[in-house]
Amino acid sequence: MNSLDYNQLAAEYARHRRPYPQLVEFLAESAGIGASSQAMEMGCGTANHLAKLQQLTGCTALGVDPFDDMLKVAASHEAELELRVGRAEEIAALDLPEASLDLIFSVDMIHYVREPARYFAGAFKALKPGGVLCTATDSEWIIRNRIPVAQHFPATIEVELARHHPIDALLAALEDAGFVHGQQRLFESAYELTDATKYREKAFSSLHLISDEEFETGLASLTAELARGPIAANNRTCAVLARRPA
Ligand SMILES: C[S@@+](CC[C@H](N)C(=O)[O-])C[C@H]1O[C@@H](n2cnc3c(N)ncnc32)[C@H](O)[C@@H]1O
Numbered sequence: 001m002n003s004l005d006y007n008q009l010a011a012e013y014a015r016h017r018r019p020y021p022q023l024v025e026f027l028a029e030s031a032g033i034g035a036s037s038q039a040m041e042m043g044c045g046t047a048n049h050l051a052k053l054q055q056l057t058g059c060t061a062l063g064v065d066p067f068d069d070m071l072k073v074a075a076s077h078e079a080e081l082e083l084r085v086g087r088a089e090e091i092a093a094l095d096l097p098e099a100s101l102d103l104i105f106s107v108d109m110i111h112y113v114r115e116p117a118r119y120f121a122g123a124f125k126a127l128k129p130g131g132v133l134c135t136a137t138d139s140e141w142i143i144r145n146r147i148p149v150a151q152h153f154p155a156t157i158e159v160e161l162a163r164h165h166p167i168d169a170l171l172a173a174l175e176d177a178g179f180v181h182g183q184q185r186l187f188e189s190a191y192e193l194t195d196a197t198k199y200r201e202k203a204f205s206s207l208h209l210i211s212d213e214e215f216e217t218g219l220a221s222l223t224a225e226l227a228r229g230p231i232a233a234n235n236r237t238c239a240v241l242a243r244r245p246a
Contacts, residue, residue: 004205006045010069012203019048020187020237023107023136024056030182030241031103031132033057038101040064040126042088042119043109047074047081054079059102064094088113091122101126105134107237111164120177130246133179136187136239139167147234148193148225149204153218156206163209167240174242182241193233196223 027049033039035058041050044063051074054061061079064086065071071083086094088109104123113119123133143160144150150157165173171181199222202208207215225231 004208006065006067007069009202009205009208010046010067010073012198012201014046014073015198015201015203017046017048017203019052020107020136020235021189023187023237023239024049024052026185026187026239027103027105027132027134028053028057030134033059033103035059037103038062039103039105040096040101042086042091042104042106042123043112044074044083045070045109047071047077047079047083049105049107050074050081051077051079054081088119089115091119091126096122096126098125099128099131101131102128103132103134105132105136107136108138110135110137110170111160116165116170116173117176120173120179124177124179124244127244129244131244132182133174133242133244134239135170135174135242136237137167137170138164138236139238140164142186142236142238145234146236148199148222148231149206152199152222152225153207153210153214155210155214155218156204159206159209167238170240174240178244179242180245182243184241185239186236187239188234188236190232190234193231194226196226 037059039059040062042064044050044065047063050061050063062082063074064084066087074083
């Protein structure tokens with residue numbers, strides 16, 4: 001799994017990244033999050049999802065990310081967030097009180113973690129019995145069907161497949177850690193793409209992982225398609241829900 005320096009990406013990320021519609025509501029409902037609940041987002045980045053969850057429910061919200069500059073942007077939300085530097089594999093170093101959290105979630109983070117088992121084991125300990133661990137990530141189908149990325153930057157498909165854990169592998173690791181599987185839910189939004197700025201600025205990490213030539217060729221064909229009119233684009237994630245048995 002390729003790692004990127006998100007300190008360098010923080011500005012573009014903040015400009016272009018939006019929460020997946022309905023994902024936060026789904027998390028709040030699935031884990032029964034309210035004002036007295038404790039929630040944590042691992043790999044929160046600029047904390048779009050965590051801030052929305054905190055404001056929606058009034059919960060106590062902890063955001064963890066390895067990159068300071070992402071956390072600086074996260075701190076600019078109006079929501080009340082505790083933010084800490086940390087990594088999923090080193091969740092034990094956060095010294096979270098055992099059985100204290102109602103929800104731990106991550107969005108587009110798990111592909112950076114070589115050993116999800118260590119993260120899942122630590123999350124299991126930190127969750128209350130009945131607590132929810134949600135891992136929102138890209139399935140193979142999502143990766144192959146991204147519009148416009150998969151069409152115009154096809155080299156990203158192999159890059160993404162190589163760094164993303166297959167959903168079945170995540171399910172097996174969750175079961176090994178003691179979780180019972182809840183459900184998988186696809187979140188998607190369709191939108192009209194009218195200009196190529198976020199691609200030109202490489203707001204998607206996979207664009208940093210293809211060659212300059214592949215990037216320039218893709219940008220040229222994307223720009224040409226946009227010159228003919230807006231593109232019906234999509235934004236998808238697969239939320240894998242698991243629960244610590246009550
Ligand atoms: C694609 S961004 C997603 C950020 C945020 N969850 C969101 O949905 O906007 C991936 C995030 O994972 C973080 N990350 C990378 N490696 C990580 C690791 N080993 N443990 C925890 N977070 C990590 C990055 O710093 C970055 O903020």
